[in-house]
């Protein structure tokens with residue numbers, strides 16, 4: 001299987017961690033949002049990352065891809081079978097993708113992606129707005145994250161999606177913090193999984209390039 005994308009993206013990371021959990025072989029083919037490579041565009045009609053190619057089958061959208069992978073190879077399950085747990089897993093996935101990424105993305109795009117990577121215009125006021133929104137999301141998460149174990153019963157898409165979104169925010173100094181200790185402990189449990197470690201190794205060169213020599217994330 002081919003995953004098109006780049007690991008700075010929380011959505012690409014989500015797919016890669018899910019495939020690692022399942023032991024499904026894949027190659028990461030570098031693609032940037034809006035990229036014009038025909039093979040990528042065939043898989044991603046909207047030009048967004050990630051997209052998947054599995055033989056003659058193509059699919060876009062991180063959640064759709066994880067649902068496909070889970071159906072194709074049911075074990076280990078990433079979508080709980082029990083109805084309430086399944087519903088909650090989809091809720092956390094949606095919350096991560098649309099709520100957390102919406103706020104965090106304002107910071108990430110305007111302090112890192114636009115000024116440093118794409119050399120595009122950026123707006124510090126929007127970054128500040130995203131920054132102001134984040135504490136409300138962290139407070140919510142701290143209130144629902146368990147003292148031990150995972151967000152919804154067994155390890156699932158919920159954990160992968162939320163932690164993947166958080167990981168992208170580490171690049172702009174808004175990753176998990178001691179101010180939210182239950183969240184931090186849960187995040188560290190996710191990050192200790194072999195699947196996460198494998199993706200982190202692939203992401204290491206990306207992370208390295210984005211750091212200043214002092215180890216501080218360089219922002220605009």
Ligand SMILES: N[C@@H](CCC(=O)N[C@@H](CS)C(=O)NCC(=O)O)C(=O)O
Pocket residue numbers: 009010011033034046047048049050060061062063097
């Ligand atoms: N719902 C999509 C969102 C994908 C997405 O928005 N990816 C970003 C990169 S992190 C992108 O490609 N943005 C370009 C655009 O919105 O045109 C998913 O889960 O895969």
